[in-house]
Amino acid sequence: MKSDELQKLQKAKDYFSSTKGFARLFKAMAQKYQSLGRWAGSVTLTSFKDEERDALSTLFRADFSRRKSITISLERFAKALELTKFSGISALSLLEEIQGQSLLSNSDRLAHKERAKATFFNDLAVQYPEPYCQLWLEAISKKQPGTRSIQTTYDTRFDQLRVQMHHVLSALAAINKRHPNKIERLPMFARRITKDPHGFDPNSDTGRILLQALKILSSQLRASDPLTLALSGAEALTELYFSFGILRDDLWNFVTCTGITGSAADNQLLGYLTEAYRQQVTLNLPLREVVRIDKAYAAGQVVYVVENSGVYSALLDLCRDFCEEEGLMEMTPNPPLVCTHGQFKLASLLLLDKLAASGTLIYYSGDFDPEGLSMAERLLLRYPGQAKAWHYTLEDYQLSRSDQVLSPQRLKQLDRVSSPELAPLKEKLLKTGLAGYQEGILSDLWCDVKQSMQERI
Known part of the structure; x- marks a missing residue:
């Protein structure tokens, strides 16, 4: 002008x-x-x-x-x-x-904003060429589910997002480059990437973004994983971290077991498992120790899994009484038993993974309620051909049935149970609306365990 x-x-x-x-x-x-x-x-x-x-x-x-x-x-x-x-x-x-x-018109302003946003994420894609970074950035650019918070933070707190993006992308790049067998604890990982051991805490803003990125990557890399189906809440997060080589909690996350041996990656038998096997000792194995096991073995290639600690202890008591009566105390190890203490923790699933990998059959017994059937189905999905629903018949239900009325909300959970093996029991529960508890079939569970012991003597 x-x-x-x-x-x-x-x-x-x-x-x-x-x-x-x-x-x-x-x-x-x-x-x-x-x-x-x-x-x-x-x-x-x-x-x-x-x-x-x-x-x-x-x-x-x-x-x-x-x-x-x-x-x-x-x-x-x-x-x-x-x-x-x-x-x-x-x-x-x-x-x-x-x-x-x-x-600028509203449409022009929006177009300008979108161009600036695209430039920002394109520049990040150039800086972080690792595959995990590229997959996540592509999901953001396509505005896929799980990326909405990124779009919102870009609009409202851009300077904060810029720092968070570099931290999370650096984390994904490090995960991409890690050795397959290398495990790193979350606080140490966060300290290495962000200089703050709490930098990736799940309840922090940056930690939530990392979790969103890992969920997107997991869905794209693994599709529908029975492992994820078997976990809920905090356990789902623990498994998600672990699937990318990060340990969130490796002490409080544990599984109880007996009658099991194992070896490390160098094929050397793990002494503490061997000695516990010989001395008929029950162990509470934290995740920290489970991840050290490369291969796990059960005598007779059968393991019995119960979710109730009372039933687990009762089976061991019956085993001890049987051995005393037969004069076998000094020569008979405990039968292979695993207790999950309710819903599956990652430690339980990883131990069962290692047992399944060695050809072990997994027999699972739980309560006759929506939660128990859901847990049984999850193992059937996770170990097709190797997991068996243990005493989950209509006859077993009649023996275990109580007067405990199941709420409509709990019965609704049965919609997700689709295994043919569990279908008759599912229909019976929907009809009666009454729960059954595995304590009612303890003698039948023990008969199976005793028979397996006798076959090994």
């Missing part, structure tokens, strides 16, 4: 800004232009002050003194401007000068 045009534009701005009565008109026209993206449309003003009536009547050469509302098209304003001493200047340029900003 030439200097004389700039001077005229400045004078027009000074005039319309200093003359009372034009402020609302210019604000309404700016909003209209932004909404339409072009110089078109009309604005309507109501509840006039005297200075507004006077100013508008003068500019548009019309009598607005008796009007309750005035509708002015943007084109009419441009034509009226041409009839003033400011003719030749752009009505849009004047409007932008008065508003003090470039009046």
Whole structure:
């Protein structure tokens, strides 16, 4: 724009800004232009002050003194401007000068914002070429489920997101490069990447973003994983971290077992398992120790899994009594038994993974309720052909049935049970609405365990 045009534009701005009565008109026209993206449309003003009536009547050469509302098209304003001493200047340029900003249309502003966002994430993709980083950034660019918080934080707290993105992408790059057998504890991993041991805590903003990234990666890399189906709540998070080589909790997460031996990665027998096997000792194995086991073995290649600690101890008591009666105390190890203490923890599943890998058959007994059937089905899915529902027949249910009424909410969980093996029991539970407990079939469970012991003697 030439200097004389700039001077005229400045004078027009000074005039319309200093003359009372034009402020609302210019604000309404700016909003209209932004909404339409072009110089078109009309604005309507109501509840006039005297200075507004006077100013508008003068500019548009019309009598607005008796009007309750005035509708002015943007084109009419441009034509009226041409009839003033400011003719030749752009009505849009004047409007932008008065508003003090470039009046991009809403669509243009959105397009500009999206281009800036795309540039930001494209630059990150160049900086972090590792496959995990690329997969996650691609999910963000496609606005896939699980990335909404990233989009929101970009809009509201960009500077914070920029730091978080570099931390999370650095974490994904490190995970991508790790040795397959290397495990790192979450606080140590966070300290290495962010300089803060709490940097990836699940309840922190950055920790939540990392979790979202890991969930997206897990869904893309593993599709539907029975391991994930077998976990809920905190255990699901523990498994998710572990699947990427990060240990969240390796002490409180444990499994109880007896009658099991194992070896380390160098094929050397683990002495503590061997000695516990010989001395008929029950162990509470924390996840920290389970991950050290490379191969696990059960005598007779059969392991019996119960979720109730009382039933587990009762079976061991019956085993001890049987051995005393038969004079076998010094020569018979405990039968291979595992107790999960309710819902599966990662330690339980990893131990069963290692047993299954050695060809062990897994017999699972739980309560006759929606939770017990769901746990049984999860093992059937996880170990097809190797997991067996142990005493989950209608006859067993009749022996175990109680007067405990199952709520409609709990019965609804049975919708997810689809294994043919469990179908008759599922229908029976839906019909009676009564729970059954495995303590009622303890003698039958013991008969199976005793028979397996006798076959090994």
